[in-house]
Amino acid sequence: MDLEIRHLRVVRAIAEEGSLTRAATALHMTQPGLSAQLRRIETMLGGTLFDRRQEGTVPTPFGELVLGRARAILPGIDGLLADTARAARRMSAADRIRIGSVGAPLLGHLLLAVKAFLPEADLTSRCQYSPFALLDDLAAGRLEAAVLGDHPDEQLPQRDGVTLHPIATEPVFALLPATHPLAAHDEVSLPELLDEDWAVPRPDGDRTREYWASVCALTGRTPSAPYEAEGRQLIEIIRAGLAVSLCQATFIETPGIAIRPLTGNPLWYRHLLAWRQDGPLTSYETEILRRVTTGYQTTCTSSPAYTHWQHLNPTTPGRQRPHP
Template identity: 75%
Template structure:
């Protein structure tokens, strides 16, 4: 009988649990079966690995040597398994593609791009408020691509194996009740908004709320935010005349709301396309990026407030 990787995992499980009974439960086996397996491993290696006692088991000096080597070997083995699995998926015919998006206008464009490039694949999509959650799912191979977003000074964190490619950077606009006096202005001073009650998203991994707050503080003071909401509930609070808020420049006005640029463009938002470096979309990354960029331009042209802003401003100065 030769020593196998699974034997090293068993030894580490016993050491971590400190008890054969607890280790057996964690491994999904019985305590007598695990004891017999441990005896066979000890016979292979030629020494006693654990001292048994009433309180459980403790590694012997010989066992400590084996455990040190096992714990140095297993991460490399796990990495090899994960890397080869990702490469095998990349080389195989892709029959399912999972994509995600934050609350941005590009999810439909991403799905269309994937369907055009991989017409035989089933495409599924899901949305999350936090881009960090989607980023973690990409790194864990639970998504193949996603549209994310971040802000200056609060860039998305690095994740091994995930490619991040900026799509566009746009200003953050004011979201107002349609009947609000500030809605009559072409551009709204951020300081003027600070006299109003705000609706803000809950604190999350993307740092949006913290970014808004820090920039408002630089303009004079932090906003009073009695309402914590996001998505449709936030829009409804604004439409009811209870609060003001901020939104992406590509946000589509709904009846009862008004979207206006902020004077001086103090806040910015960046759209980012992400995909797994070893995933089935890796070889299509550049083409998906091209299609999403074209789609973004179409979205901008169809968003009146942002189209007017773009006509008046030189976008080369964006962060």
């Protein structure tokens, strides 16, 4: 893991709040997730940054060194981001639409909606694993819109100048080798899944891994995760029968792969659209949201596993909450 600006912001927030709990609230993180991230930062830097005392979390001498540098660096970074945001907004126009996306079933629907209202626009897109990086790009004016995603207790923070539009909240499903005995069941319990080896995304790309771990910890267990992979590599590990994992409910089932709901719906994923409040898409906000939401619902009906889950859970709180 390489040191990033957001890691310095984490260290500064802990020092300013004087408590991991208060810092987690300020950063819109869970306390266990923040603690895990702090441990990784300390491992990367090579020393303990904070002591936990009765009066609160206090920087160590090593932590004071890091904090001094962070406090010197961050104002310059914030100024740079503000200046580039203003410059990017001056260069941006309705004929230049840059869209970012995490791995989610909304990007195609969003691109089609933008094309419908701005057919002459120079429309481009790029994908990235971390929604936090995309949100930073939106705030800095490097994107006009983005498809984002987050989890309960790990929700994306509000950013000045950016509007977040929740599209739907859906359950997280189990991802299994098609030959696995659990694939013969209509649904899989999380404790059963924890008996297997897991393939998981890398830490810090987003907070997915921390969210999974925090929910698994409620069972008194943590997943054995010898395989760290994303995208095609993760699918190949599962298809080979080496591991299990988790996925979005709308994940496309491919040969050799089985998707099954989790008993009791312990994990959830929220889909969002975001765009700049001063950008060219704001004028078409209502219609774009309607078209993307309709497209998402069509995608849901093409997923046998999700369709079956919806049939069995017609009134489950939080299920597929479309934007009004």
